[in-house]
Amino acid sequence: MNETRRDRDAEGRAQNARPRDGLGRPLPYGTPGVARQPEGIVRTPRETLAEAQRLLDEGMPFHAHEVFEDAWKSGPQDERELWRGLAQLAVGLTHAARGNITGGPRLLRRGAGALAPFAEAAPHGVDVAGLSAWAQELAGRVESGPTVDAAAEAPRLRG
Numbered sequence: 001m002n003e004t005r006r007d008r009d010a011e012g013r014a015q016n017a018r019p020r021d022g023l024g025r026p027l028p029y030g031t032p033g034v035a036r037q038p039e040g041i042v043r044t045p046r047e048t049l050a051e052a053q054r055l056l057d058e059g060m061p062f063h064a065h066e067v068f069e070d071a072w073k074s075g076p077q078d079e080r081e082l083w084r085g086l087a088q089l090a091v092g093l094t095h096a097a098r099g100n101i102t103g104g105p106r107l108l109r110r111g112a113g114a115l116a117p118f119a120e121a122a123p124h125g126v127d128v129a130g131l132s133a134w135a136q137e138l139a140g141r142v143e144s145g146p147t148v149d150a151a152a153e154a155p156r157l158r159g
Helices: 045-057 061-074 077-097 103-118 128-143
Strands: none
Touching: 045 061, 045 077, 061 077, 077 103, 077 128, 103 128
16 A cells, blocks of 8 residues: 555545544554444444444444444434434544544534434434533533543433
8 A cells, every 4th residue: 555645445536444543543554453334334223323322332432423424324304413413422522532622522512502403302212411411511621631531431322
């Protein structure tokens, strides 16, 4: 692999084939990394939430974000913001665990805002109120500088 050029798939689309760690950070070529989430998987909402919760509990919010992104892209139009908001929470936790005291809180709050319209309905048993409170509290803590442990901070997706 020529490391000065972008990785490309068979159709020539850009694709990053570098291994990644549990927080999605690229590692040098040849380094063992964490298996990536397959893209484009269509899951039921129950399967999406179960897989994302497993990944969050294992301290891999970047990978959970990819699961939510699949739901966001393949789910019904009226739920796109729900899945997008959950993806933003996961990536916010990713940035917080990487020590990003600006981006982490920003994405946590953006995700909480995207979930707000779903608070009363709580689709698929998602604990919207609990997740929003978690995101706001974590965002405040991260802004003061401490890097957080992604597994220890993993939220409960369902009430």
